[in-house]
Amino acid sequence: MTSKKPAARNKSGKTKPEKKTRETRESRETKETKETKETTEAQETREPTETREARVPPQSAPPEREVAVSPAVHAADRERLLHGTHHDPHSVLGAHPVPGGVAFRAFRPRADAVTVVSADVRAELHDDGDGFFSGLLPLTGIPAYRLLVTYDGTAHETEDAYRFLPTLGDLDLHLIGEGRHEELWRALGAHVTTRQGVTGTRFAVWAPNARGVRVTGGFNFWDGTGFPMRSLGATGVWELFVPGIGEGELYKFEITRPDGSRTLRADPLARRTEVPPATSSIVHVSRHEWGDAEWLARRADTPVHAAPFSVYEVHLPSWRPGLTYRQLAEQLPAYVSEMGFTHVELMPVAEHPFGGSWGYQVTGFYAPTARLGTPDDFKYLVDRLHQAGIGVLMDWVPAHFPRDAWALAEFDGRPLYEHHDPLRAAHPDWGTLEFDFGRREVRNFLVANAVYWCEEFHIDGLRVDAVASMLYLDYSREPGQWTPNEHGGRENLDAVAFLQEMNATVYRRCPGVVTIAEESTAWDGVTRPTHLRGPSGFGGLGFGLKWNMGWMHDSLQYMSHDPVHRRYHHGEMTFSMVYAYSENYVLPISHDEVVHGKRSLVSKMPGDWWQQRANHRAYLGFMWAHPGKQLLFMGQEFAQGAEWSEAHGPDWWLLDPAYGAEADHRGVRDLVRDLNALYGATPALWQLDTDPAGFEWITGDAADDNVFAFLRRDADGTPLLAVSHLAPVVRHDYRIGVPEEVPAWAEVLNTDAARYGGGDVGHPEPVKPEPQGAHGRPASIRLTLPPLATVWLRPA
Incomplete structure (x- = not known):
């Protein structure tokens, strides 16, 4: 007979050694x-x-x-x-x-x-x-x-x-334990596999604090009692191979916490989920056959910073509300190609429970949102964009995650993905939790996730959200709410190390992929290689590009002023050139600038409707000529007047011929299409984007005239002249100094053209230089500057 009395336990929950006198x-x-x-x-x-x-x-x-x-x-x-x-x-x-x-x-x-x-x-x-x-x-x-x-x-x-013997090998467990498993999604999660001639699903999950883990799902009527998993040693990984379970099965993990209570959790590495608000994970097998080999083969031919890079930012659920991934694949590539953008940037695609977060509060880091279809449906969309010659960027959110009780928060009963210090764990702005970047397994979860999207879904770039909130220990925190680092500073050294590891790993494994930082401070070396140290003593973060939030803020502030007051704010348009070559920049007019009472881009502009549209067009012409890449959020390409809402998306009806003033919006759309076409065909606008040799001011101090004029040059020295006149008057015979080696200048873009909805003040014939000096140059040309317009000229 054996004793029915349970084995004694110590405070940690482990079984105590039995005494020699006890029956053993x-x-x-x-x-x-x-x-x-x-x-x-x-x-x-x-x-x-x-x-x-x-x-x-x-x-x-x-x-x-x-x-x-x-x-x-x-x-x-x-x-x-x-x-x-x-x-x-x-x-x-x-x-x-x-x-x-x-x-x-x-x-x-x-x-x-x-x-x-x-x-x-x-x-x-x-x-x-x-x-x-x-x-x-x-x-x-x-x-x-x-x-x-x-x-x-x-x-x-x-x-x-x-x-069955364990399905995870010693190498997998060693790499997981070291936090260096760069293909973590192949080891953890749910995988249909065959063992000893038997087909089933292998389940594996990291839960080091759990006293026990069981698999539960539709296949056992959501009772995991008879499906306990085994612990694979000190790694904290639990594993079970369940025969007969295949693709499409719903499942979760039932975790017994250290205190003996139980919690039901979705799989952190689930590759497919139920449609929210349902929260189960789904066993997934990919069957998509890629057709973008040609795109991938040439993707790395030219570094991104030295190539055309014009981005259309899209919120997939609201771009054309109601469309699935596959339906989007029939419409989005055609529209983006027609408009001439080189890339789309998708607002977060990873699964998230609350649609109103726009995807920025992620619970399923390895699963495309099921709202629009399956993971293979999303692959189909990416594939079709590539076949149309369009790169695909994706917003990636490693800064924080929501507190949902079925997801990552206190996953196994104790802080696991979040920091153990509640002050470090709680994000002060969004009511979410910050990742513990100092824990190697958490870094591994995120680094492997970045690689996963690039390798499994052929994503061409990751725009990393809220980098500043990761970099600073005192981000949005008051004194007493944060603890300095080991050097007494406010830098989050763990986050720095994580971002460096992520960038180095992605660039090593995925040729031609670019990482982009949304970093809103003046952190030194965001786009510096990780092995190079700057004045701050830190190595570079290793990003390929950085959003230029300073340019965005300053230039929009300038444009919001009535033209009569703009002379007092002239520096807001020129200051960006003081630091333009400190990083590799993207100029973003993103979703953040057209929501929450900030108004749409055209609605930020002063004046009547004609002046608002003219300002809008002139600003876009200035933006496309300015050093840096371009990003424009959907709806702004045709001067949508209302703020964006995820509930209904862009007001496409404004482009309908049945609408009486359709030329107002069609004209702006045609301008953006022409801007992209000229941009791609003019190396001076992108070839030396990160080289000061590619830019020369003609005049940056004509504040009283509201005029900005500069040259852009390509690697051969061929120039493009951009002149922005942001006053609502016509200026005749306005003299601009130019290089004397150019015999004549032809107007190639005028945002005041009639086809764009302007007054059609321009230069139909080439303009020849005169030997009269201006702006420190021996030759000059006389231009008629249209009101509230940008004009581009290049050698005739």
Whole structure:
């Protein structure tokens, strides 16, 4: 008989060593029997099941000297299995050589009967109560067997999940333990696989603080009692191979916390999820066949900072509300191609429970949102964009995550993905939790996630959200709410190391991919390589590009002033050139600038409707000529007047010919299309974007005239002259100094052209320089500057 009293536990929840006087397994078995068992178990560990089965005849009689023991699950193991706190159910359940033969043990709650079936054996197991069944068969080896389980009089034949060896190898576990598994999604999560000729799903999850983990889902009627997972040692990984479970199954992990309570959690590495507000993970198998080999082969030919880069920012659920990924694939590539953008930037695609967060509060970091289709449907969209010659950037949000009780927050009962210090964990602005960048497994989760999107979904770039909130310990915190780093500073050294590791890993593994930082401060070296140190002593963060938030803020502030007051704010348009070459910049007019009462781009402009549109067009002309790449949020390309809302998206009806003033909006759309076409065909506008040799001021101090004039040059020195006149008057014979080597200048863009909705004041014929000096140059041209307009000229 064995004691039914549970094993004593210490405060950590681990089983205490039993006293010598207590009844133990050693007192129940002879020394010879124990040695036989240990030898057999060692062979089990070293040899695959198939080898053991082939080596031993299935029904050989056991040696007579062995004394049979009870095959029933011992009381302590039974108690732990019932309460979901067993760390090694495979050592108890399944088939095990014991003195007297092979013990078969099954844990099938609510089953009426369990029978072991093999080629030569059919034996019903004894019902031990509480869903446990056991039997001792006089065999010397473990046969290939199945279980016949009877529920309510109906028998179901199935494989025994507890007869399989671990499916994760030593290398996987070593890399996970070191936080260096760059393909983490291949090790953890749910994967349909075949073991010993049996197809099923391998489940694996990192939960180092858990006392036990069970798999639950539709396949077991959301009762995980009979599906406990095994702990794979110090890595904190739990694993179970469930035969017969395949693609499309819903599942979650039932975790027993350190205090004994239970929590039901979605898989942090689920590659597919239910449509919110449902929260289950789904077993996924990708079947998409890519057709973008040509795109990938030439993607890395030219560095991004030295190539055309004009971005259309899109919120997929609201671009054309109601469209799926596959329907978007029929419309979005055609529209973006027609407009001439080189890339689209998708606001966060990873799964998120609250649509009103626009995707910036992520719970499913490895799953495209199910609102628009399956992961393969999203791959199809990316594929079609690539085949249309359009790069795909994606917003990526590693700064924080929401507190949903079924997701990452206190995942296994204690802070795990978040920092253990509540002050460090709580994001002060968004009510979310910040990742613990100092924990190697958390860094691994995020670094592998960045690689995952680039490799599995062929994403061409990651725009990293809210970088500043990661970099500073005192971000949005008052004195006393943060603790300085080890050097007494406010820099988050763990976040710096994480961003450097992420960038270095992505650039090493994914040629041609670009990472872009949304960083709103003057942090030194955001786009500096990670191995180079700057004046601050930190190595570069390693990004490819950085959003120029300063340019955006200053230039929009200038444009919002009435022209009569702009002379007092002239420096807001010129200051960006003081630091233009300190980083590799993107000029962003993003979604953040057209929501929450900030008004749409055209509505920020002063004056009547004609002047607002003129200002809008002139500003875009200035933006496309300014050093740096361009980004424009959807709707701004046709001067949408209303703020963007995720509920209805852009006001496409403004482009409908049935609308009386359609030329107002169509003209702006045509301008953006022409800007992109000219931009791509003019190397002076992008080839030396990060080289001061590519820019020369003609006049940056004509404040009284509201005029800005500068040259852009390509690698051969060929210039483009850009002149912005931001006053609502016509200026005749306005003299501009120019290089004397150019014999004539032809107007190639005028935002005041009639086809754009302007007054058509321009220069239909080439303009020849005169030998009269201006702006420090020996030659000059006389221009008629249209009101509120930007004009581009290049050598005729």
